[in-house]
Amino acid sequence: MPTTTTGGPGTELKKLLGSFGIKSKEKGCGCRSMQNKMDTKGPQWCRDHKQEIIDHLAKEAKKRKLPFIRLAAEKLIELAIRRAEKNSA
Numbered sequence: 001m002p003t004t005t006t007g008g009p010g011t012e013l014k015k016l017l018g019s020f021g022i023k024s025k026e027k028g029c030g031c032r033s034m035q036n037k038m039d040t041k042g043p044q045w046c047r048d049h050k051q052e053i054i055d056h057l058a059k060e061a062k063k064r065k066l067p068f069i070r071l072a073a074e075k076l077i078e079l080a081i082r083r084a085e086k087n088s089a
Contacts, residue, residue: 007087008039009046012080013053022066029060043081053077 014024014035024031034056038046046053054073061068 007084009043009077009081009084010035010038012083012087013038013077016076016080029063030056031060038080039084043085046077046081050074050077 014031017023024035034053038053041049054070054077057073058068058070060066
């Protein structure tokens with residue numbers, strides 16, 4: 001069973017996406033798994049694996065028939081990382 005976290009870059013990214021009306025689906029999207037991975041591994045891992053996270057977001061956007069802009073996704077990830085670092089300080 002995956003460990004759930006109470007905060008971190010994944011949680012912050014989820015909040016940011018939610019503010020645009022984008023929510024994780026109940027089944028099959030892997031969003032919660034990515035959220036937990038980002039939270040557990042922390043900000044530096046997220047920086048080092050930003051392309052992996054962007055690729056996940058791009059795949060989900062395509063499945064949901066949503067527009068996707070890589071630069072916007074990158075900036076959201078960076079903002080989520082900064083917010084997580086601020087909250088943990």
